[in-house]
Amino acid sequence: MRQADLVIVGGSAAGIEAAIVAQRHYELDKVVVIRKEDSVMVPCGIPYIFGTLGSIDKNVMPDSLLGDAELIKDEVTSIDRASQTVTTAGGEAVKYKRLILASGSQPLRPPIPGMQLDNVFAIPKDAVYLREVQSALSSCSNLVIIGGGFIGVEFADECRKLDMKVTIVEMLDHCLMLALDEQFCCTAENNLRESGVNVITGNGVRALHGQSRVEWVELQDGTRIEADAVIVGIGVSPATKLAQDAGLEIGAQRGIQVDAYMRTSDSQIFAAGDCAETFCYFTRKAVPLRLAAIATREARLATMNLFEDVAPNQGAVGVFSTVVGDTGFCAAGLTEKRARDAGLDVIATEAAAPDRHPGTMPGASGQKTKLVFDRETGKMLGGQATGGTSTGETANLMAALISAGSTARDVACFQLGTHPALTASPIAYQIVNAAEHALVRGR
Amino acid sequence: MRQADLVIVGGSAAGIEAAIVAQRHYELDKVVVIRKEDSVMVPCGIPYIFGTLGSIDKNVMPDSLLGDAELIKDEVTSIDRASQTVTTAGGEAVKYKRLILASGSQPLRPPIPGMQLDNVFAIPKDAVYLREVQSALSSCSNLVIIGGGFIGVEFADECRKLDMKVTIVEMLDHCLMLALDEQFCCTAENNLRESGVNVITGNGVRALHGQSRVEWVELQDGTRIEADAVIVGIGVSPATKLAQDAGLEIGAQRGIQVDAYMRTSDSQIFAAGDCAETFCYFTRKAVPLRLAAIATREARLATMNLFEDVAPNQGAVGVFSTVVGDTGFCAAGLTEKRARDAGLDVIATEAAAPDRHPGTMPGASGQKTKLVFDRETGKMLGGQATGGTSTGETANLMAALISAGSTARDVACFQLGTHPALTASPIAYQIVNAAEHALVRGR
Numbered sequence: 094m095r096q097a098d099l100v101i102v103g104g105s106a107a108g109i110e111a112a113i114v115a116q117r118h119y120e121l122d123k124v125v126v127i128r129k130e131d132s133v134m135v136p137c138g139i140p141y142i143f144g145t146l147g148s149i150d151k152n153v154m155p156d157s158l159l160g161d162a163e164l165i166k167d168e169v170t171s172i173d174r175a176s177q178t179v180t181t182a183g184g185e186a187v188k189y190k191r192l193i194l195a196s197g198s199q200p201l202r203p204p205i206p207g208m209q210l211d212n213v214f215a216i217p218k219d220a221v222y223l224r225e226v227q228s229a230l231s232s233c234s235n236l237v238i239i240g241g242g243f244i245g246v247e248f249a250d251e252c253r254k255l256d257m258k259v260t261i262v263e264m265l266d267h268c269l270m271l272a273l274d275e276q277f278c279c280t281a282e283n284n285l286r287e288s289g290v291n292v293i294t295g296n297g298v299r300a301l302h303g304q305s306r307v308e309w310v311e312l313q314d315g316t317r318i319e320a321d322a323v324i325v326g327i328g329v330s331p332a333t334k335l336a337q338d339a340g341l342e343i344g345a346q347r348g349i350q351v352d353a354y355m356r357t358s359d360s361q362i363f364a365a366g367d368c369a370e371t372f373c374y375f376t377r378k379a380v381p382l383r384l385a386a387i388a389t390r391e392a393r394l395a396t397m398n399l400f401e402d403v404a405p406n407q408g409a410v411g412v413f414s415t416v417v418g419d420t421g422f423c424a425a426g427l428t429e430k431r432a433r434d435a436g437l438d439v440i441a442t443e444a445a446a447p448d449r450h451p452g453t454m455p456g457a458s459g460q461k462t463k464l465v466f467d468r469e470t471g472k473m474l475g476g477q478a479t480g481g482t483s484t485g486e487t488a489n490l491m492a493a494l495i496s497a498g499s500t501a502r503d504v505a506c507f508q509l510g511t512h513p514a515l516t517a518s519p520i521a522y523q524i525v526n527a528a529e530h531a532l533v534r535g536r
Numbered sequence: 537m538r539q540a541d542l543v544i545v546g547g548s549a550a551g552i553e554a555a556i557v558a559q560r561h562y563e564l565d566k567v568v569v570i571r572k573e574d575s576v577m578v579p580c581g582i583p584y585i586f587g588t589l590g591s592i593d594k595n596v597m598p599d600s601l602l603g604d605a606e607l608i609k610d611e612v613t614s615i616d617r618a619s620q621t622v623t624t625a626g627g628e629a630v631k632y633k634r635l636i637l638a639s640g641s642q643p644l645r646p647p648i649p650g651m652q653l654d655n656v657f658a659i660p661k662d663a664v665y666l667r668e669v670q671s672a673l674s675s676c677s678n679l680v681i682i683g684g685g686f687i688g689v690e691f692a693d694e695c696r697k698l699d700m701k702v703t704i705v706e707m708l709d710h711c712l713m714l715a716l717d718e719q720f721c722c723t724a725e726n727n728l729r730e731s732g733v734n735v736i737t738g739n740g741v742r743a744l745h746g747q748s749r750v751e752w753v754e755l756q757d758g759t760r761i762e763a764d765a766v767i768v769g770i771g772v773s774p775a776t777k778l779a780q781d782a783g784l785e786i787g788a789q790r791g792i793q794v795d796a797y798m799r800t801s802d803s804q805i806f807a808a809g810d811c812a813e814t815f816c817y818f819t820r821k822a823v824p825l826r827l828a829a830i831a832t833r834e835a836r837l838a839t840m841n842l843f844e845d846v847a848p849n850q851g852a853v854g855v856f857s858t859v860v861g862d863t864g865f866c867a868a869g870l871t872e873k874r875a876r877d878a879g880l881d882v883i884a885t886e887a888a889a890p891d892r893h894p895g896t897m898p899g900a901s902g903q904k905t906k907l908v909f910d911r912e913t914g915k916m917l918g919g920q921a922t923g924g925t926s927t928g929e930t931a932n933l934m935a936a937l938i939s940a941g942s943t944a945r946d947v948a949c950f951q952l953g954t955h956p957a958l959t960a961s962p963i964a965y966q967i968v969n970a971a972e973h974a975l976v977r978g979r
Binding site: 114453 | 549552553556557560561578580581584588589594595596597601817827828829830831832833836837840846847850852853855856857858859864866868893894896897898899925926927928929930931932933935936937939940942945948949950951952953954955956957958959961962963965968972973976
C-alpha cells in the first residue's frame with residue numbers, strides 16, 4: 094500500500110494551493126494529490142472560455158504547479174479513518190499521516206420541471222463537460238441564464254459577444270444583489286442592457302419546456318422566453334459525500350465543519366475550499382461564501398496548521414471583483430444592506446473621481462466608491478467600487494483596511510501613493526474621501 | 537482689514553486639500569486661500585504635459601476645488617504672529633485665527649558652472665514658466681536631463697516621445713535608486729534604453745557650456761554631450777523663507793518644524809506639504825520625502841487638528857509609483873537597501889506572476905513583487921513591484937499592510953479577492969506568495 098505524509102483530495106484551487114504550501118513549509122517524504130479530472134480549469138476563468146478566451150485549452154492550470162507532489166488521477170471513494178487510508182474507484186489505497194479534503198462543490202440545480210431537457214447546462218469545473226457546452230452553444234441563438242449572481246452575469250457578458258440573444262433571469266430584485274448594494278447592481282444591469290442582454294429581475298423560472306431539447310422558459314409570472322440553451326448559475330453546494338460517509342461533522346451551511354485551524358472533527362483530517370464550512374469575519378457565523386480566493390486562503394491555513402496550531406482563521410472578509418463590459422465592480426466586507434440586516438448601525442458614504450489625474454490622462458475611467466462604517470466603533474465594515482481595471486486591487490486595498498480593523502479616521506489619514514497614469518489624485522482619492530465624509534458624519 | 541477663521545498660504549496640493557477638509561469639518565465664517573499663481577498645475581502631472589497630455593491646459597487644477605473658500609491671488613510677504621496677520625505683496629492684510637503654511641518647495645539648482653545659460657530649466661510648478669519650457673523644447677533636438685529620480689525619469693520617458701534625443705545623467709549607480717532596489721532600477725533603465733533614451737549613471741555633471749544658450753554638457757569623467765536644452769530634476773528645497781522670517785523653527789531637513797499634530801513652534805500656525813518637515817514612519821527621523829500624496833495627507837492632518845488634537849501623524853510610509861514606457865513601478869515603505877542601511881536585519885523575498893488569470897487573458901502583464909520584512913518582529917517594512925497599470929493600487933495595498941503593522945504571517949494569510957480580468961490568480965497572488973516565502977525563510 095502507498096504511504097504519504099500528506100494526501101490531498103481534490104486538485105482545484107484549494108488542492109493545488111495545499112500542495113504548494115506543504116512543499117514550501119515542510120520536508121515531507123511524500124505528498125499525494127488525488128483528483129478525478131484529467132485536467133483542471135482555472136475556476137474563475139470558466140465564463141471567459143466562452144467569449145474572451147475562446148478556448149478551454151487557454152484556461153487550464155498546469156499540473157507543474159503541483160511540483161514534486163505525486164498526482165493520482167482517480168476518484169477517492171472512501172476514507173478509513175481508523176487505518177488513515179483513502180481508497181479510490183480504481184482500487185488504489187493510500188495511507189496518510191494527514192489528509193486535506195479539498196473536494197470542492199457541485200453546481201446547484203433548481204427543482205423545476207424540465208431540468209432534464211437537452212441543452213440545459215449547469216457549470217461544473219469539468220473540462221470534458223464544458224467542451225460539450227461550448228460545442229452546443231455554438232449552434233444556439235437564444236440563451237437563457239438562470240441566476241444573476243457573478244457566474245450568471247459573467248456568462249451573460251461573455252455569451253452576448255457570440256451571435257446569440259442572451260436573457261438573464263434573476264429571482265431577487267437585482268443581479269449581484271448578494272454582493273453589491275442596489276446602486277452598483279443597477280449600474281451593472283444597465284451595462285448589460287446597453288450591450289444587448291435582456292435582464293429580467295424579481296422573477297423566477299417556473300419550468301423549462303421542450304421536446305427533447307429545451308425550447309422555451311416559463312417564468313413565475315407566466316412570461317415565455319424562447320430558448321435553445323439554458324445555463325443554470327444559481328450557486329453551488331459543497332461536495333461532502335466522502336466526508337459524510339466517513340462520519341465527519343457537517344456544518345450549518347452544509348460544508349465540512351472545521352475549527353479555527355481548518356481541522357475537521359477528525360484531528361488528522363483538514364478541509365479547505367468550497368467543501369469546507371466558512372465563517373464570516375464580522376458575524377462569526379457560517380456563511381455560504383464559495384470563492385477561489387477564500388478556498389486558497391483556507392488551504393494555506395489548513396496546510397500551515399497540519400502539524401501545529403500556528404495560523405488561526407479570522408474568518409472570511411468576502412472580497413469580490415468582476416467586470417461587466419469594460420467596467421469593473423468590486424466589494425469587500427459587508428454591503429450597507431447586509432450590515433443593516435445584521436442589525437448594525439452604519440454610516441455609508443460615497444466618493445467619485447477619475448482613476449487617473451488629471452482626468453485628461455489617457456485610460457482614465459470614473460471610479461465610484463462606497464464605504465460602510467460601524468457608527469459605534471467607527472470601524473470599516475465594507476467597501477464597494479465601480480470603475481476601471483484597477484478595481485480588482487481596490488478591492489484588496491479595502492480588504493486590507495478592513496482586516497486591520499481600521500476606523501474612518503485611520504482610513505481618512507491613510508498614507509497612500511498616487512501617480513497620474515495609475516491612480517486618482519491624492520486630493521480626490523476615493524477611499525480616503527469617502528472615509529473623511531464618514532468621519533464628519535459620525536461626529 | 538480682512539478677518540478669517542483660517543488662512544491658508546499656498547494653493548497647490550496641500551493648500552487645496554486643507555481648504556477642502558476645513559470646509560468639511562468646520563462651519564467657519566471664512567476660509568481664505570492666498571497663492572501667487574494665477575492657475576495651479578496638477579503637480580505630478582507636470583512631466584506629462586510634455587508628451588502624453590501635450591498641453592498645459594489639460595493639467596490645471598480647477599479653482600472650484602476650493603469651494604466657498606475665498607481665493608486671493610497674491611504673494612504673502614510677511615506674517616505678524618503677535619497680531620495674527622499676514623500681509624501680501626499687493627498690500628493686502630488678513631487677520632487669521634489659524635494659519636496653515638502650505639508654501640511648497642522650489643526646485644534645487646546644482647552649484648555648477650553654466651546654470652545661467654539659456655535653455656537650462658529647473659521645473660517649478662508654475663504654468664507661465666512651463667509654457668516657456670514647452671515652447672523652447674519644441675525647437676530643440678538634444679535634451680540632457682540632470683537627475684534620474686522620478687522627475688528625471690518621467691521627463692525622459694515623455695520627452696523621448698517628441699522628436700528629440702534624450703540623455704539622463706544620474707550621479708548614483710542607478711536611476712530611481714532612492715526609491716527602488718537595484719533590480720527594479722535596472723528594469724526601469726532597460727525600458728528607457730530600449731525606447732531610445734541614453735541613460736548615464738554613476739556620473740555627475742561638471743559644467744554646462746555654451747555661448748548664450750547651452751550647447752554641451754561636460755560630465756565629471758570628461759564626457760561631452762551635445763545639448764540644446766537641459767532639464768534639472770535633482771529634487772526640491774522647502775519654501776520656508778516666510779516661516780523663517782516669522783521666527784518659526786526649521787528642522788533638520790530644512791522644512792518648517794512641526795509636532796505630531798502638524799503644529800509649528802507657534803501654536804496658531806500649522807504647516808503641511810513640501811514646506812513642512814516630514815518624519816519617517818519607521819525610523820521616526822526627519823526625511824526629505826516630498827510627494828503630493830504626503831502633502832495632502834499632512835494637510836488633512838493639520839486641518840483636522842486646527843482646534844483640537846485629534847489625528848496624530850504616524851509618520852510618512854513613503855509610497856511611490858511611476859510608469860516607464862508601458863511598465864508600472866511602485867514602492868511602499870523601506871527598500872531592502874534602505875532597511876539594511878538603517879541597521880535592520882531583514883528578510884527580502886520575491887514572487888512573480890501575470891496580473892490576470894489565466895495569463896492568456898487579454899491585457900495581462902507580468903507583475904514582479906518584492907517584500908521586505910524585519911527578521912526580528914516579522915513585520916513588513918516595505919514592498920516594491922513592477923508590472924501593469926494596477927501597480928499604483930498595489931503600492932497602496934502594500935502601504936495599508938505596512939501601516940497595519942502586518943507580519944509575514946498576516947500577509948501570507950491575507951484575505952484577498954481575485955478576478956481573471958483584474959488580478960493575478962489566488963494561487964499566484966504575488967504579495968501573498970512573497971510573504972509566504974518570508975514566513976518559511978524566517979523560521
